[in-house]
Amino acid sequence: MTALRIDVVNGPNANLYGLDPSGPYGSLTLADIGARCEAKAAGFGATLRFRQSNHEGVLIDWIQAARTEADGVIINAASLSYGSIGLLDALSALGKPAFQVHVSNVFKREKLRHFSPLSAAVTGCIIGAGPMGYELAIEALVAQLRGEV
Template identity: 75%
Template sequence: MTAPLRIHVVNGPNTNLYGLDPAGPYGALTLADIGERCQLKAEGLGATLRFRQSNHEGVLIDWIQDARTEADGLVINAGSLSYSSIAIRDALSAVAKPSFQVHVSNVFRREGFRHRSPLSEVVTGCLIGLGPSGYEIAIQALIEHLGRV
């Protein structure tokens, strides 16, 4: 029997505020709601999931590095660090695990500085503007990429 895939979902700055402004670009679901949906998706596909959030870049880097030995792949929503963190980019690159980047909002309908992410250059794929369901789609895509669906 094959061991279940281990997936880590890492969330960056301000994602913990999701759901506070239902009329805003992130909708009514809280990060806890999204985490529950991701857990159900992963379990339904036979995978285990670790879902975490921090507002601190160094903590995110530590979690990405943990994935080197503790996960088969990653889903990352680095929040605003998506546009500026070379350190997170380098961590994703060094860990060399399949990874999918999630942007809940359509960044191309927002400010110009959001149109480029250094993380996008090193991840396996990007899901942009699909709302909270982007996380679940990323989990599905990661599992398919790993050849388990």
């Protein structure tokens, strides 16, 4: 059996995680989260590509590339979750399982964060589980890819 390939795509300002431990994102840096995700994926025998960009077009390019380079995608589109039609279209065209992660509980934040158009194009959403949400998304994606759910 070929190892599963998972792409994790992070959007604007996720590179700032961990800089304000009192904020909604906690004390783990994005590098810390990436290392935890790599360990989680390895436990399933999967490979993981963990990336971040502050540029919408780069995120779209990565999702399009995942059509041939990955078996599934996990996306934390950050602020682009609430209005990027380009990301919505890229996820809709992916043709593979995808999970959306929101590190914070968006329903306890500003009303503008209560709806994400991207949710319509993904297999599932993990919301408010903190950085562990990424690991939960990996577990859910692997189960989906293996036909266990």
